[in-house]
Amino acid sequence: MGSSPTMNDVAREAGVALRTVSRYVNGATNIDSELAERIRVAINSLGYRRNLAAASIRPGWDSKVLGLIIGDLSNPYYTALTRAIEHEASERGYLLITASSEEDGTRHDKLVDRLAEQRVDGLIIVPPHRPARGWADVAGTLPPIVFLDRPVSGVQADSVLSDDIGGAREAVQALITSGSRSVAFVGDSLSIYTLEQRMLGYENALHDTGHMVRAELVCTDAHTEAQAREAVARLMADTDTDAIFGANNRATIGALWAFRDAGQRLPLIGFDDFDLAQLMQPEVSVVSQDVEQMGTLAASLLIDRLNGTGSAQRDYVLPTTLHLRGSEQRVN
Amino acid sequence: MGSSPTMNDVAREAGVALRTVSRYVNGATNIDSELAERIRVAINSLGYRRNLAAASIRPGWDSKVLGLIIGDLSNPYYTALTRAIEHEASERGYLLITASSEEDGTRHDKLVDRLAEQRVDGLIIVPPHRPARGWADVAGTLPPIVFLDRPVSGVQADSVLSDDIGGAREAVQALITSGSRSVAFVGDSLSIYTLEQRMLGYENALHDTGHMVRAELVCTDAHTEAQAREAVARLMADTDTDAIFGANNRATIGALWAFRDAGQRLPLIGFDDFDLAQLMQPEVSVVSQDVEQMGTLAASLLIDRLNGTGSAQRDYVLPTTLHLRGSEQRVN
DNA sequence: CTGAAAGCGCTTACAG
DNA sequence: CTGAAAGCGCTTACAG
The missing domain is CATH 3.40.50.2300 (Response regulator)
Known part of the structure; x- marks a missing residue:
């Protein structure tokens, strides 16, 4: 590793106050242009990168990371869901941590805990069909959740389902x-x-x-x-x-x-x-x-809620489509 | 949200010092059993969860999160790779952030930056075939990398390829x-x-x-x-x-x-x-x-390197297997 | 517009 | 074995 340069290093190098670097890095517009230039040079020469993990521990700052727990990436259904979710998340500035429960209740619970401890901003979850513990036990300690594919009763959360x-x-x-x-x-x-x-x-x-x-x-x-x-x-x-x-x-x-x-x-x-x-x-x-819409909707509902623009919690049931292509016909 | 309880809250509730809670949470064995019990009770009643993001900003602590940048999750080849990587990462205690570059050089570079700023411990990357910027420009500011599927010259990193x-x-x-x-x-x-x-x-x-x-x-x-x-x-x-x-x-x-x-x-x-x-x-x-082995090897090489147990950097070229099933035969 | 200071939640020498 | 204190990299009122 070799510890990477900090905002402090940049401030020293540029001969300005830490706060000024912070403002520069966060895109404040009203900065003396000469100072801004010195900061820019210092950042480049030091190879400085802001530390989002550190920034996000400050009150009111969130990590801009979402967690997704699905059954198993080898199932194309979950893959398609994941893709849509990742796309929507990325579109809106979020990173996505994807984890597979392998339909194992205990493993699932561990992932929920880990993701909560990692302080992801929100969770999209395909709940395992045999949960190892009740949601009520932990609901209060979790970030906002959207359940996908299968609903969970007794928890404050949106669900996105198919008919x-x-x-x-x-x-x-x-x-x-x-x-x-x-x-x-x-x-x-x-x-x-x-x-x-x-x-x-x-x-x-x-x-x-x-x-x-x-x-x-x-x-x-x-x-x-x-x-x-x-x-x-x-x-x-x-x-x-x-x-x-x-x-x-x-x-x-x-x-x-x-x-x-x-x-x-x-x-x-x-x-x-x-x-x-x-x-x-x-x-x-x-x-x-409509797997793509399910994924997009789930991500979008979650992010809206994180931004405080979410509406009342409810279940969304998306319609399915029958495609008759021939195999339904009788053989003679 | 409603700010979640902190280690400090637990200490106060249990009537012990912050440090003692920290030791309890980190699994120290030598703690007065009565204090340990009080801490346990306080944690449960408060619904406390450790904040790994906060813990990981301390020097010498890492995030136990890996980043993966692939082309596109809709390609089953990448899906299989992702699955193997996620499995190995999870097995070894790492979470995985998965992101799609959609084979776009600029988008790819942005993801690299974002992941570096998020302070993931390491990166597994399928490099885009038309990079928007040179690796040399940023190599020094990035965590350890393993390239997958395609090698990159001029960067210190392992590659995992197929023949x-x-x-x-x-x-x-x-x-x-x-x-x-x-x-x-x-x-x-x-x-x-x-x-x-x-x-x-x-x-x-x-x-x-x-x-x-x-x-x-x-x-x-x-x-x-x-x-x-x-x-x-x-x-x-x-x-x-x-x-x-x-x-x-x-x-x-x-x-x-x-x-x-x-x-x-x-x-x-x-x-x-x-x-x-x-x-x-x-x-x-x-x-x-051997997609599964490629993914497993990539994750494993990266984690070994993070743990300081990695060997000299090199390219790994895995053999392919020809499966003759019939379609190669001529029609007559 | 910018500086010195406090504090986010956590871990870790340093004393006791 | 445990407490009070310093510090990780960052942001943000508070003064100037």
């Missing part, structure tokens, strides 16, 4: 409209808020169209792509499943694998778009979330 | 071995280090097998997937191209699109693996970089 119920219902209805009668639900644990909601949408669609929810067509333990692949294989072999609703990305991709394994496909609609969906044969139909 | 030349050569040789004679190069600008290297590998492979480099088979202005798609379409229409080397992800996907548009495919090998490569028909052959 999981509506999206799932629409997808399942589309499958039924295309002629399927035994639509299977393939997804992860219902203890995950979004999956629970999508299950509700699935049930709604069945009820609306006069169908029963049949337990043997419901798989809620496909945590990975590989498990979804197996689950779909089993559904195809053991039941009269005639269409698949992939309740998340991994489920959908798993189904595509199972189709390839079986050498035959079933009508399919997935929740969440993915990169090459349109390059598949047939193109994969999906319900897509 | 772009070797990987490209191997890919092109494989296409030739499969019977292709007019292998086209489709990629982005050669002012990007990795693309320049891959072009070298392409040329090497041609020379090694007694072929000439033919200008009409070389496309180096496919900056986007869409442009690559058009470029491949043109190659198929206007030249005798009988195989495509996709010099990056976007080029490869663009080629797949062009194949679908044309209703026929050419032998293809791409540089960089992608998520659904094996779900395509035929499965897409690629040269893959």
Whole structure:
């Protein structure tokens, strides 16, 4: 390292008072031009850089750093969210610390603590589905929070969500409209808020169209792509499943694998778009979330609140969009 | 906000000296157990959290925050890199600030400045291919750096690279071995280090097998997937191209699109693996970089250096792996 | 417009 | 083992 030059060093070098350097560095306009020049030269020759970390400990100054806790960067859904958040934050002068909880409650809590201790100005959080401790215990000690993807009750915070119920219902209805009668639900644990909601949408669609929810067509333990692949294989072999609703990305991709394994496909609609969906044969139909808007909105709500221009706290539920591309159709 | 409680508040509440609280918080073992208990109670009742930002301005203390500047989080290659870096950093107690330069030199320089002013302990940087200013101008004012994906000359820093030349050569040789004679190069600008290297590998492979480099088979202005798609379409229409080397992800996907548009495919090998490569028909052959190891190594080198356990500065060039999955074969 | 001084929340020799 | 004091790099009333 070799300790870097301080504002004090610059003041000495330029032969002015510390305060004058501070004003110069902070962009004050009314500075004697000769002094300003001496300061400029001193800064350059010393290679001085202001220390924002030090500046931010002063009362009323904030760090202009936001924290983001997501599940896992390997999930393209979270990646897209992160990108939008980072973009909006950067646009508005904030840096972003990104951390992955890996859906582990304890790890998540540690990250929250660390970020709070780091004195980030605000937090955007995708809460883990099995929290290790209650939010109420720590809420008072945390900076402003916006929850993303999943809401948290009992905490003062905005939430930005998608219409999981509506999206799932629409997808399942589309499958039924295309002629399927035994639509299977393939997804992860219902203890995950979004999956629970999508299950509700699935049930709604069945009820609306006069169908029963049949337990043997419901798989809620496909945590990975590989498990979804197996689950779909089993559904195809053991039941009269005639269409698949992939309740998340991994489920959908798993189904595509199972189709390839079986050498035959079933009508399919997935929740969440993915990169090459349109390059598949047939193109994969999906319900897509407006991920970019979700991220932008979350960052923007948080920053508005930090600036005191936020409105009353509420949940924002963004609509989803059904993209019918072909894979929903029956095979004959 | 409402200013949060400080160590001073805790000391007063517990009826001990500030220093004792500091020692408690920093995990000193030898503290009178009765005092420790009083401090514990005071911390809980006040909802005190240590202020790491304040602590880190003291001499010899560092922030335990690293900065990462990449091109763009929408590129899965950078995402994978980021994930590995974040994982290693987290594993070793560091937080990670991630920022996107969007390949813009000026924006990149601003991020470097901001991160330096934020006093991150170290920086991992994918340098933009057209830097707006020279590294020499600022090198002295920056924390330790590890360059990733592309090297930078004239700066004291480690670099973590892939064997772009070797990987490209191997890919092109494989296409030739499969019977292709007019292998086209489709990629982005050669002012990007990795693309320049891959072009070298392409040329090497041609020379090694007694072929000439033919200008009409070389496309180096496919900056986007869409442009690559058009470029491949043109190659198929206007030249005798009988195989495509996709010099990056976007080029490869663009080629797949062009194949679908044309209703026929050419032998293809791409540089960089992608998520659904094996779900395509035929499965897409690629040269893959060991992205996870690159990220882990970069973070690990940086942290070792911060801890004073780093070795002499050098470039690390990681080998690539050719995955032949079928798409390299000729169509008949 | 500029200087000398106080203070942000914290850690660390220095005495006891 | 613990207390009162100095100081990290910075900003900001307070005087001039």
